[in-house]
Amino acid sequence: MDDKPHWVQVLIMTVSELAFLVLGIPLYIFLVLPNHPEGSLPGLVPVIAEGVNPALAVLATIGTILAGLGTVLLLVRLFGRERLLVDEVRMLVREFTVADFIPIYIAAGIGEEFLFRVALVEPLGLVLSSLLFTAIHIAYWRKPLILLYVFVFGLICGALYLYTGSFLLCATAHAVYNFALSCLMKFGVIKLED
Numbered sequence: 001m002d003d004k005p006h007w008v009q010v011l012i013m014t015v016s017e018l019a020f021l022v023l024g025i026p027l028y029i030f031l032v033l034p035n036h037p038e039g040s041l042p043g044l045v046p047v048i049a050e051g052v053n054p055a056l057a058v059l060a061t062i063g064t065i066l067a068g069l070g071t072v073l074l075l076v077r078l079f080g081r082e083r084l085l086v087d088e089v090r091m092l093v094r095e096f097t098v099a100d101f102i103p104i105y106i107a108a109g110i111g112e113e114f115l116f117r118v119a120l121v122e123p124l125g126l127v128l129s130s131l132l133f134t135a136i137h138i139a140y141w142r143k144p145l146i147l148l149y150v151f152v153f154g155l156i157c158g159a160l161y162l163y164t165g166s167f168l169l170c171a172t173a174h175a176v177y178n179f180a181l182s183c184l185m186k187f188g189v190i191k192l193e194d
Helices: 006-018 020-035 054-079 087-095 098-119 126-135 144-164 167-186
Strands: none
Touching: 006 020, 006 098, 020 098, 054 144, 054 167, 087 167, 098 126, 098 144, 098 167, 126 144, 144 167
């Protein structure tokens, strides 16, 4: 990817994903907390919103992961991988190990889900928060279908958040989705080249 030692690249990517918390925490404090009883931490405590069946919440999380992966696989089938893969992703999948994916994607799940679901779904709504989530992936502008599945995944994660009220489940779904998608590419289920 560049001349930095491998572990430094992993560290930089991990920290950059966690940086979304720097934006998310003040937004959560000023846009979400004032609309809830003092002392409550919506999305954080309880881990799953009151009144939501925990088993159904876990099933919804698994469904979120499968729906995200299914969307990508469907788009690859319909439009071909060349319209859905960029060189940066190919390099990441080739040069990083499966173990390298773990901290990066855990950080992505934590940082991105806290900002775009916990801090922004309530004040902005599902569609606008998903559009903003898509906007942070604008580096993929050359491949609009990537932006489409990012938007769809944002909607799916937002729906999961609205149903479960759980940051933990959304962050888990996001991390597992990213990890599984990268593994599908790394192990050739989604081929990087012809």
